[in-house]
Amino acid sequence: MQGMFYGASQGKKRDILPLLSKLGEKREKAGFMKKRIILFAVLLLILPASAACSTHASKSAVFNVETGDEIKVTVDVKAGYDLTMEVPFAISKGDEVVLNGAFGLPEAYETYYQLAEADPNATILAEDSKDGNAYFFYTVTNPETQTTEYDYFVQVAGSQTVVIIGSTAEREAVEAAFAATTIGLAEDE
Secondary structure, X not given: OOOEEEOOOOOXXXXXXXXXXXXXXXXXXXXXXXXHHHHHHHHHHHHHHHHHHOOOOEEEEEEEOOXXXXXXXXXXXXXXXXXXXXXXXXXXXXXXXXXXXXXXXXXXXXXHHHHHHHOOOEEEEEEEEEOOEEEEEEEEEOOOOOOEEEEEEEEXXXXXXXXXEEEOOOHHHHHHHXXXXXXXXXXXX
16 A cells, blocks of 8 residues: 555545655745745846956066066056056057156156146146055157157156156047056056
8 A cells, every 4th residue: 555545535546656756846936936046136136246346457568677666557458558578668548558668767857847847838737646656647748740749657656766757649548548557566566
C-alpha cells in the first residue's frame, strides 16, 4: 500500500506518486521564481555601483624630468581626450591637439608670471589651484599675427617642477582640456 492514500472527501483510494510529482513541480517553479527574483534584486544593486565606478576612464604617462621629479599627467579618456607619451606631450581631442606641455624649473613660474603682468599684450585670466597644485592661466596676443595663445603654468606640489601648457585653440577648448587633465607627482599615487 505504499504510495497510496485514501481521499478524505471521497473515501477513495488514490495513487500519491503523481500528486507528489505535481507538488514537486510547483515547488520547483516557486524556487526558480525565487531565484530569479533574488538574482534580479542583486543585479539592481550591482549595476548602479558598477556604473558609478566606470564614469571615468583615464590615460596616464609618467615623465622623468630634469629636476629629478617623476611627474604623472593623466587625461580623462571618457571625455574624449588622448595623451602622447613623449616630451613635449600633447593632449588631443579627436584629431585636434588642444594642449602642448613641457616641464621647467621652479623659477619659470615666477618669471613667466612677472612677464605676463608686464606685457601689454598679455592678460592673467586666473590664479588658482587644481589637484593641490598652484597655477596661473594667461593669454597673450601676438600683435603682428593677431594669434592668441593661452598658457597654464602649474607648480607641481611637493616638487621642483613647473608644467608649462600652451595652446592656440579656442579658450573654451583649452579650459575644458585643462579641466580634464590631472597633474601630480608619480609617487603620490
